Amino acid sequence: SQQGEEDPQALSIQEGENATMNCSYKTSINNLQWYRQNSGRGLVHLILIRSNEREKHSGRLRVTLDTSKKSSSLLITASRAADTASYFCATDDDSWGKLQFGAGTQVVVTP
Amino acid sequence: DTEVTQTPKHLVMGMTNKKSLKCEQHMGHRAMYWYKQKAKKPPELMFVYSYEKLSINESVPSRFSPECPNSSLLNLHLHALQPEDSALYLCASSQVPSENSNQPQHFGDGTRLSIL
Numbered sequence: 001s002q003q004g005e006e007d008p009q010a011l012s013i014q015e016g017e018n019a020t021m022n023c024s025y026k027t028s029i030n031n032l033q034w035y036r037q038n039s040g041r042g043l044v045h046l047i048l049i050r051s052n053e054r055e056k057h058s059g060r061l062r063v064t065l066d067t068s069k070k071s072s073s074l075l076i077t078a079s080r081a082a083d084t085a086s087y088f089c090a091t092d093d094d095s096w097g098k099l100q101f102g103a104g105t106q107v108v109v110t111p
Numbered sequence: 112d113t114e115v116t117q118t119p120k121h122l123v124m125g126m127t128n129k130k131s132l133k134c135e136q137h138m139g140h141r142a143m144y145w146y147k148q149k150a151k152k153p154p155e156l157m158f159v160y161s162y163e164k165l166s167i168n169e170s171v172p173s174r175f176s177p178e179c180p181n182s183s184l185l186n187l188h189l190h191a192l193q194p195e196d197s198a199l200y201l202c203a204s205s206q207v208p209s210e211n212s213n214q215p216q217h218f219g220d221g222t223r224l225s226i227l
Binding site (some may be wrong): 035 | 144151205212218
């Protein structure tokens, strides 16, 4: 079952622009993770933010977490055509490895 | 290239066939997972193995039968599937969550299954 929602469902931008997507969830969590999925491929782990962290960076990625609002955002700066993919947030709320995925945001970056 | 290898990449089978999906990882992970993903939907967890023992079955129909013969291999045996079982089946691995919290899962590229 899905833990929460992501918005927007789809995002179309031009190369060089920033892309922001949001994720909301419902229960308390250990961590929140973001994954990327290119068409026809598996999921690639991008970044994990723990429940006691508020912001994390990795290259052109910036993730924020607001546990009081039960929400997270993923910012991709200076987007490239290669960033075209679906992006999923996933929450880990127990110690059994049961990730709860959001519905995903489909990002298209045009040259 | 991913560190989790799934075979075959594509599989077409009839509803009376028996087939198996295979997954292999050499990262020393002792937790392995099967997910089902329909088009334009997020992955849905099916099974979790921890130290080669089934720890979670998310109420999956018995026509799907998982097997973990050793710490590197995970199989999914298929029998008498239905057309609605057509999907991308993803395997993933990680360190055992109860011993190593806050670790990501590593996914293979999946097997695209079509049931005729």
